[in-house]
Amino acid sequence: MGYRFAPVNRRQIYRLRAAASGREALAAVEPGTVYTDRETGEELRPITRTLPLAPSQSSLLRTPENLRICRRCDQLIGLDVSDCPYCGLRQPALDGGS
Numbered sequence: 675m676g677y678r679f680a681p682v683n684r685r686q687i688y689r690l691r692a693a694a695s696g697r698e699a700l701a702a703v704e705p706g707t708v709y710t711d712r713e714t715g716e717e718l719r720p721i722t723r724t725l726p727l728a729p730s731q732s733s734l735l736r737t738p739e740n741l742r743i744c745r746r747c748d749q750l751i752g753l754d755v756s757d758c759p760y761c762g763l764r765q766p767a768l769d770g771g772s
């Protein structure tokens with residue numbers, strides 16, 4: 675706690691985690707708002723901020739709904755990529771559950 679960042683992005687993206695299941699999500703957290711996992715209904719608590727995405731990295735607009743976190747290298751990657759562009763880890767298919 676006690677970190678101070680210059681407000682570079684209007685919507686700061688946080689990693690959220692559900693304590694019981696360990697499921698993680700990304701969301702632009704606003705103070706006083708409770709976030710719940712879409713599938714399990716668990717409360718998600720912010721655990722860390724993500725770094726702002728470099729605008730030059732891609733011309734595609736990446737919204738939190740279109741991102742996930744690589745389990746190996748913790749980088750934000752698009753939902754539509756099958757392999758992590760940072761470490762090459764094969765990403766699990768989205769459809770069909772876990």
Ligand SMILES: [Zn+2]
Pocket residue numbers: 744745746747748749758759760761762763
């Ligand atoms: Zn990776």
